[in-house]
Amino acid sequence: MIKLENVTKTYNKSVRALDDISFEVKGGEIVGFIGPNGSGKTTTMKLITGIIRADVGKITVNGFNVRKDPIKAKESIGYIADSPDMFLRLKGNEFLDLIGDIYHVPTEKRRKRISEFAERFELTDALTAPMMSYSHGMRQKIMVVAALMHDPPVWILDEPMVGLDPKSAFELKQMMRDHAKAGNTVFFSTHVLEVAEKLCDKVMIIKKGHILYDGKLEELEAKSKNSSLEEIFLELTEK
Amino acid sequence: MSIFFKLVKALIASVEPTNEEKKRKKVFYYVMAIFAVFGIMLPMAFFVGVIIYSLTAKLMPTGAGANAAELFLQIVSVFSFIFGLNVIFSVFYFSGDIENLLPLPLKPFQIIASKFTAALISESIMEFILIIAVFAGYIIAAGLPFYSWIIALFAMLTLPIVPLAYCAVICMLVMLITGFIKNKDTVNKLTGFLTFAFILLMIIIVSSSGGLDPDNLVAALADPGNALLNTLNIIFPHVHFIMLSMVNNTAVNLLFYIAVNAVSVALFLLIAELIYFSTAADVSRSSSSRRKTLSSSLSSMKEHRPSITYLKKEFRILFRTPAYFMNCILINLIWPLFLYLIYVLQGKTNFLESFINDIHKGNEETVLVLILGISAMSVLVTACNCIASSALTREGNHFAFMKYIPMSYMAQINIKVLVSIIISGAGMLIYVIAAGIYLNLGIKMILICCVISLLSVIFASYFGIFMDSVNPKLVWDSELNALRGNYNIFFNMAAAILMEGVICAGSYLAFKFTPIGSLMIIIILIVLLMVLTAVSYLLCCTRAVKNIDRLSV
Numbered sequence: 001m002i003k004l005e006n007v008t009k010t011y012n013k014s015v016r017a018l019d020d021i022s023f024e025v026k027g028g029e030i031v032g033f034i035g036p037n038g039s040g041k042t043t044t045m046k047l048i049t050g051i052i053r054a055d056v057g058k059i060t061v062n063g064f065n066v067r068k069d070p071i072k073a074k075e076s077i078g079y080i081a082d083s084p085d086m087f088l089r090l091k092g093n094e095f096l097d098l099i100g101d102i103y104h105v106p107t108e109k110r111r112k113r114i115s116e117f118a119e120r121f122e123l124t125d126a127l128t129a130p131m132m133s134y135s136h137g138m139r140q141k142i143m144v145v146a147a148l149m150h151d152p153p154v155w156i157l158d159e160p161m162v163g164l165d166p167k168s169a170f171e172l173k174q175m176m177r178d179h180a181k182a183g184n185t186v187f188f189s190t191h192v193l194e195v196a197e198k199l200c201d202k203v204m205i206i207k208k209g210h211i212l213y214d215g216k217l218e219e220l221e222a223k224s225k226n227s228s229l230e231e232i233f234l235e236l237t238e239k
Numbered sequence: 240m241s242i243f244f245k246l247v248k249a250l251i252a253s254v255e256p257t258n259e260e261k262k263r264k265k266v267f268y269y270v271m272a273i274f275a276v277f278g279i280m281l282p283m284a285f286f287v288g289v290i291i292y293s294l295t296a297k298l299m300p301t302g303a304g305a306n307a308a309e310l311f312l313q314i315v316s317v318f319s320f321i322f323g324l325n326v327i328f329s330v331f332y333f334s335g336d337i338e339n340l341l342p343l344p345l346k347p348f349q350i351i352a353s354k355f356t357a358a359l360i361s362e363s364i365m366e367f368i369l370i371i372a373v374f375a376g377y378i379i380a381a382g383l384p385f386y387s388w389i390i391a392l393f394a395m396l397t398l399p400i401v402p403l404a405y406c407a408v409i410c411m412l413v414m415l416i417t418g419f420i421k422n423k424d425t426v427n428k429l430t431g432f433l434t435f436a437f438i439l440l441m442i443i444i445v446s447s448s449g450g451l452d453p454d455n456l457v458a459a460l461a462d463p464g465n466a467l468l469n470t471l472n473i474i475f476p477h478v479h480f481i482m483l484s485m486v487n488n489t490a491v492n493l494l495f496y497i498a499v500n501a502v503s504v505a506l507f508l509l510i511a512e513l514i515y516f517s518t519a520a521d522v523s524r525s526s527s528s529r530r531k532t533l534s535s536s537l538s539s540m541k542e543h544r545p546s547i548t549y550l551k552k553e554f555r556i557l558f559r560t561p562a563y564f565m566n567c568i569l570i571n572l573i574w575p576l577f578l579y580l581i582y583v584l585q586g587k588t589n590f591l592e593s594f595i596n597d598i599h600k601g602n603e604e605t606v607l608v609l610i611l612g613i614s615a616m617s618v619l620v621t622a623c624n625c626i627a628s629s630a631l632t633r634e635g636n637h638f639a640f641m642k643y644i645p646m647s648y649m650a651q652i653n654i655k656v657l658v659s660i661i662i663s664g665a666g667m668l669i670y671v672i673a674a675g676i677y678l679n680l681g682i683k684m685i686l687i688c689c690v691i692s693l694l695s696v697i698f699a700s701y702f703g704i705f706m707d708s709v710n711p712k713l714v715w716d717s718e719l720n721a722l723r724g725n726y727n728i729f730f731n732m733a734a735a736i737l738m739e740g741v742i743c744a745g746s747y748l749a750f751k752f753t754p755i756g757s758l759m760i761i762i763i764l765i766v767l768l769m770v771l772t773a774v775s776y777l778l779c780c781t782r783a784v785k786n787i788d789r790l791s792v
Contacts, residue, residue, distance in 0.1 A: 011791060049643040052791050074645035086637040089559040090552065093536040100540065101548035102644050112539045117531055127536035130559075 001027050001154050001185035002048060007057030009043055009209075017043040019209040025187050025202075027153070028181045032196030033189040035206035036237050038230075041084055041189040044206070045158050048187075049079045060154055075103065078152035080160050084139035092127040092134070092142050097147065103150035110149065118143040118209035120171045137163040144172060155179060161195060173199055197229045207237045242345070246353035250336070251361060271706075271730035279733055282374035287311070291376030294457065299381065301461040304469060308377035309482045310460060312398065313471035315369055316478060320402040320436050323362070325430035327406040330358045332519060335716030341519060351511035351610060355407060363382060369417070370395045377485070387485055394481045395498055401477045406504035411510050414518035429483055431565045438576055455655070466608065477503075539698075546654055553658045555634070557626065563633065564717040567626045571666035574620060598678050603757040606684070607750055610761060611743040613688050616770070617667045617695035618739040625722065627659035628703030628731035631711040631787070632721055638713050638792045648784045652704055656779075659700035659752065660693075669691045687761060693767045694768035699735050701775035706731040708783035713792060727785065 002025040009018040018040045025031045046052045048059055050070050059066040062076035070221055081121065093114075100110040118124045123142040131139060140163040155176070161169045176186045176199060190196055196203055197217065205213040213220060213236060217229065224232045233235050294307035331354060340350050374391035377383075459465055472479040477499040484492035486560060559561045597605035622628060641651055671692050675685035707727060715721040722728065742764070750760050 005579045046639070046792075051639045051642040053788060071645045071647065074643060077643070079643050081639060081643075083636065086640060087552070087556065089556050093539055094552070094555065098548050098552050101543050102545045104545070105542070105543040107540065110540055110542070114540070115533060115537060124533040128539075129531065170695055 001029075001062055002156075003060045003186055004044075004169060005057075005058045007047060007054045007059060009040075009047060009052065009054050011162075017209050018047070018054075021093045021206075021209070021211050022057075023204060023211060023214050025185050027183045027185055028180055030176055030186040030199055031188075031202045032200035033206065034193065034196055034203060034233060035189075036062055036193070037142070039223055039237075040156070040209045041206060043192075043209075044159055045079075045187075045189065046154050048156055050074055075125040076152055076154050078142050078147040078150065078155045079148045080140075080157045082121070082158040082162075084143040084163070086131075086139075088132040088139075090157075091130050092123065095131060095142060096127070096146055101147060101150075105150045108122070111198045115147050115149070121145065121168050137165055137168070140164055141168055144168075147197070148175070148230060153184045155184070155186045159190060160188055161190065161192065182187060193233060195228045203229070204235065205233060205236055214234050242349055243353050243356075246345075246349065247356045247360075248351060250357035254325060271734050272726070274698050274737055275726075275729050275733035276315045278691055278737065280368055282750075283372065284368045287369055288372040291373050292380045295377050295458065296357045297457045298460055299422070301457075301668075303461045303463070305377065305482045305486045306460040306465070308373050309478060310468050310471075311373050311474055312370065312478045312482070313468065315366060315373075316402045316475045317471070319363070319399050320405055322432055323358075323399075323403045324410065324433065324724070326358055326362055327355075327403060328430065328492070329717055329719050330354050331407070331410055331515075333717060334720075341453050341516070346512065347515035348508040348512045350743040351407070351515055352508060355403065355507075359399060367395050369382050369707060370398055381485075383485060384487070384488075390481070390485060398481070400500050401475055401503045404507045406775070407507040408510055410644055411507070411514055411518060415514050429559065430559055431569065435569070435573070438573065452506040458463035478779055547650065547651065549646070549654045552658060553655060557658065557662075559594070560718050562722060565623050566722050567629070568662060570624045571662060574623070575670055581689055595678060596621065604750065607757045607760060608745070609678075610688060610691055613667075613671055614695045614764065615739050615743050617663070618699045619693040620667060620733050621659060621663040621696050621699035622732040623726045624659075624663055624737040625703070626662055627656055627700040628707050628728055629722060630655040630659070630704050631707045632713065632715075632725060632727065633718070634711075635713055635715055635721060638711070638790070641787065642790075642792070648787045649780055652779050652783060652787075656697075656700045656704055659703065663700065664696045666692055667696060687765075691761075691765060691768065694765065694772060695739070697773040698768055699739075701772060701779055702735060702738075703731050705775060705778045706734060708779075708786040711790070712791075738771070742771075 003165070004024075005022050007018055007021050008016070010016045017158070025233070033041050042216055043052070047054050048061060048066065050066050050073065053067065057222060061073040064076065065074035066073045076216065087098075090098070096111075096114055099105075100114075105113070113145065113208075114127075118127065118185050121144065123138070123145070126134065126138060131142060140160075144164075147157070157176075160172060164172065173195070174186070200217060202215060203213065203217050203220065221227065221229070222233055224235070227235070245577060247281065277331075280288050291311060298304045298307055300764065315403070371391060374388075374394065376389060378387050460468070464594050477496050480492045480496035484490070484496060557567055592607075596604060598609060631638065631641075667688055671688050672685060674680075675688055704761055710727055712725050712727055714723065715725075746760050746764055749755055749763075755763075
């Protein structure tokens with residue numbers, strides 16, 4: 001579903017954010033992307049979504065090359081950015097309608113999905129208010145609904161739990177599990193290692209643009225003599 | 240004191256382009272910057288200087304030589320006050336850094352003094368140039384000694400302090416007294432209304448005075464009982480004192496000038512110390528409306544073509560964001576008022592009346608000048624309202640949205656351009672048709688004018704968004720800052736004016752000095768505008784799309 005081959009990204013011709021990384025996330029997997037601040041997590045996600053472009057390397061999403069077939073690739077993705085402060089002058093329902101139209105979601109499906117999400121995330125009475133008046137958590141919830149409304153096969157979520165209340169975080173985690181169970185892909189970044197530990201089939205640890213580990217959590221723990229993910233993470237990233 | 244300087248530096252840095260944006264600047268942009276300075280700012284300053292010089296030379300024999308410069312500086316102060324209100328409200332209460340500054344162990348006057356200084360520096364550059372131009376005209380005409388230039392330089396940097404200090408005091412008192420100003424939108428609406436009212440007031444005053452032709456003006460300025468000047472001297476006494484220090488060549492008046500500045504600053508810092516923290520708390524950036532039920536919000540949702548919804552989104556943001564509404568939409572309604580003001584100002588010289596008579600008589604040259612004027616005005620209005628030339632800049636921190644949605648960049652550019660064409664074009668066409676009917680131009684000529692106006696708008700819109708794609712200012716903390724202090728918009732305007740100036744001047748010179756008739760010139764003009772539109776469109780298809788693709792956000 002997501003495949004990166006020898007991808008390198010340099011900012012301003014001097015800062016190498018990603019250095020020749022390759023990995024694959026298959027259908028049916030939830031992959032947690034963890035790493036210290038500035039390690040290259042958001043850069044990787046922006047490359048996959050087409051927000052920035054790689055200097056070299058090939059990225060495919062759902063079989064579509066991000067450079068050569070960007071529209072098809074983007075249609076396959078549901079993306080939650082690291083900041084939910086977007087189009088704050090629009091009302092919640094106007095923003096969701098915009099997203100629904102851009103991703104060609106039919107009216108009935110749109111209403112059904114939004115209604116379902118609004119109930120789960122307790123947004124029912126907020127949709128006609130301007131997003132400017134929302135709290136950070138409410139904005140994050142709207143971004144989650146917008147990203148998932150068109151039911152994309154690939155979810156790319158940059159710190160999706162930030163700002164969510166416990167119930168909404170629980171609902172989102174459940175949705176991530178259901179989505180992967182249906183054969184789809186969930187690729188998300190997080191600093192909360194417990195979330196990765198409980199939710200992920202695989203984890204990917206990145207530091208200074210290099211992938212330090214890419215594999216199943218149990219295998220990593222077995223290799224590290226059953227230490228916790230937190231201990232393993234600190235050991236790997238502080239070397 | 241070091242905290243103050245560090246804060247000022249940080250606050251100014253926050254409105255300047257980021258290193259990333261600086262690196263994106265291309266040679267083309269630097270050329271535009273040079274043109275903006277040498278082609279627009281300095282000629283404007285020179286023009287002001289020459290007017291002051293001529294008026295001062297005429298006034299010297301009457302003993303009121305300083306009055307022209309004094310009145311102009313007073314008018315600059317009034318404008319500084321009117322436009323400063325919105326800036327000071329925004330900087331003191333609604334900028335993104337407030338939430339970070341308030342928890343710091345800083346005294347209110349430290350925060351306010353640094354914010355005030357940063358606003359003064361970043362908002363007054365054009366004002367500084369105008370002030371020094373006024374002094375230059377006066378000093379040269381009055382033959383004042385060399386050290387007058389030192390006083391002029393000192394005054395240039397300090398004259399805008401008092402009007403902005405007034406704004407600061409009013410702003411804090413309004414926030415203390417009124418309960419209803421708790422969000423930025425109310426402030427923007429109020430200051431917008433004030434600006435509009437001020438322009439109308441100017442028109443009414445000038446209209447009732449029967450116009451300001453040079454002879455009238457000199458007579459009025461020489462009159463010691465000039466009510467306007469005397470009133471303004473009471474409101475802004477520092478201007479009077481600085482002029483007196485030059486006229487009388489005495490240090491006492493200079494000391495009075497410094498004292499007025501010092502008192503105004505001390506007063507607003509004292510008020511800040513007393514009430515700033517209590518008034519800064521509990522303000523929000525926007526108001527919220529009543530919330531409705533889920534079923535009512537779902538019922539409004541309906542599938543449309545992506546381009547239609549995207550277009551609606553653009554309109555909603557432009558109309559709902561007061562800073563954009565004031566600067567991008569309202570300007571399309573205000574500029575005819577300025578034209579009318581100029582018409583009134585020219586008084587008994589009656590240039591416009593003879594121009595209208597010539598059009599009625601079907602004078603070929605006058606009709607051509609009118610058509611060239613319509614083209615120039617269409618480009619100028621489209622560039623000034625900056626709907627296209629700030630379309631990418633306005634995306635700000637959600638610019639990434641443009642890049643990750645499954646919609647081609649060119650489709651998005653076309654929609655943004657369409658918004659500019661609809662708003663600028665509709666405004667222009669209404670005025671062109673109204674003027675055509677008033678001038679009795681006939682349907683054929685009105686149609687030609689509409690076509691030329693529309694082509695000029697389309698060209699300026701595509702060109703504007705291309706220019707914005709070269710170096711959009713994506714980092715800003717309030718919508719007002721996306722437009723104000725954004726030199727990109729000024730450069731865009733400079734480039735559009737330069738091109739349109741060349742076209743209009745070329746067309747007029749071709750009519751004057753070649754045997755080509757006015758009809759052929761008009762046809763060539765239409766073809767030229769079509770070519771320019773096509774070139775701008777192709778620039779968007781190729782370069783602008785690449786620029787957007789390359790932007791790291």
